[in-house]
Amino acid sequence: xxxxxxxxxxxxxxxRHGNTETLLDAVLDGAREAGGEVEKIxxxxxxYASCRGCNVCHRTGECIINDExxxxxxxxxxxxxLVVASPIYSMGITAELKGLIDRxxxxxxxxxxxxxxxxxxxxxxxxKGIFVSTAGLGWENVxxxxxxxxxxxxxTTGFEYWDNVIANxxxxxxxxxxxxxxxxxxxxxxxxxxxLLRKMQESEERETAPKxxxxxxxxxx
Numbered sequence: 723x724x725x726x727x728x729x730x731x732x733x734x735x736x737x738r739h740g741n742t743e744t745l746l747d748a749v750l751d752g753a754r755e756a757g758g759e760v761e762k763i764x765x766x767x768x769x770y771a772s773c774r775g776c777n778v779c780h781r782t783g784e785c786i787i788n789d790e791x792x793x794x795x796x797x798x799x800x801x802x803x804l805v806v807a808s809p810i811y812s813m814g815i816t817a818e819l820k821g822l823i824d825r826x827x828x829x830x831x832x833x834x835x836x837x838x839x840x841x842x843x844x845x846x847x848x849x850k851g852i853f854v855s856t857a858g859l860g861w862e863n864v865x866x867x868x869x870x871x872x873x874x875x876x877x878t879t880g881f882e883y884w885d886n887v888i889a890n891x892x893x894x895x896x897x898x899x900x901x902x903x904x905x906x907x908x909x910x911x912x913x914x915x916x917x918l919l920r921k922m923q924e925s926e927e928r929e930t931a932p933k934x935x936x937x938x939x940x941x942x943x
Contacts, residue, residue, distance in 0.1 A: 752912025
C-alpha cells in the first residue's frame with residue numbers, strides 16, 4: 723500500500739495571484755489531480771525576519787529567530803515534493819524567497835559544520851524539487867542568476883533539483899494567462915512528478931515484499 727505523496731508549494735511572490743503564483747497553482751493542480759496531498763504556503767502572508775548572520779547556529783544547530791517562518795522548515799522536511807516559486811525581480815529571486823533560503827543556514831550548519839545531519843543519496847532521489855518562475859523579459863538568460871540560489875536551497879534541504887517550470891516574455895503575452903503553453907506544461911509537470919514518485923514507491927514495495935516459495939520437493943511414500 724503506497725503512502726501519500728506530500729507536495730508543498732511555496733510562493734515567494736509579494737503579489738497575490740499574479741503570474742508566478744498562478745503558474746505555481748497549475749503545478750499544484752496537476753499534482754493534486756495525480757493524487758498528491760497538496761499544501762501551499764504564501765511567504766508574503768507571513769511575518770518573519772531575515773537571517774542575522776550571527777552564526778550561533780554554527781555552534782548549536784538551531785536558529786535563534788523564532789517567528790512565523792520557523793515552522794515552515796518542519797513542513798518542508800515532511801514534504802516529498804517541494805515546489806518553490808519566485809518571479810524574476812532585478813534579474814534574481816525575490817527578497818521573500820531569499821529570506822527563506824538564507825534562514826536555512828542552521829540546516830547547512832548541521833550538515834557541514836556539526837555533522838549531525840546527513841541526507842543519503844536514496845533520500846535525495848526520493849525527494850524532488852521544482853523551481854517555478856516567470857519573467858516579463860524575453861531574454862533566454864533571464865533566469866540564470868536565480869538558479870544558483872535555488873540549487874543551494876534544494877541541496878541544503880535534501881531535495882533533488884528535478885526540474886524547472888519557467889515562462890519568460892510575459893510582457894509580450896500580457897501575462898501568464900496569455901502564454902500559449904505555460905499553464906498546461908505546469909499542470910503536466912505536477913502530474914508527472916507525483917506519478918514518478920508513486921511508481922518509485924510501488925517498485926520499492928515489490929522489492930521488499932516477502933517472496934512466496936512453492937514447495938516442489940518430493941516426499942517418500
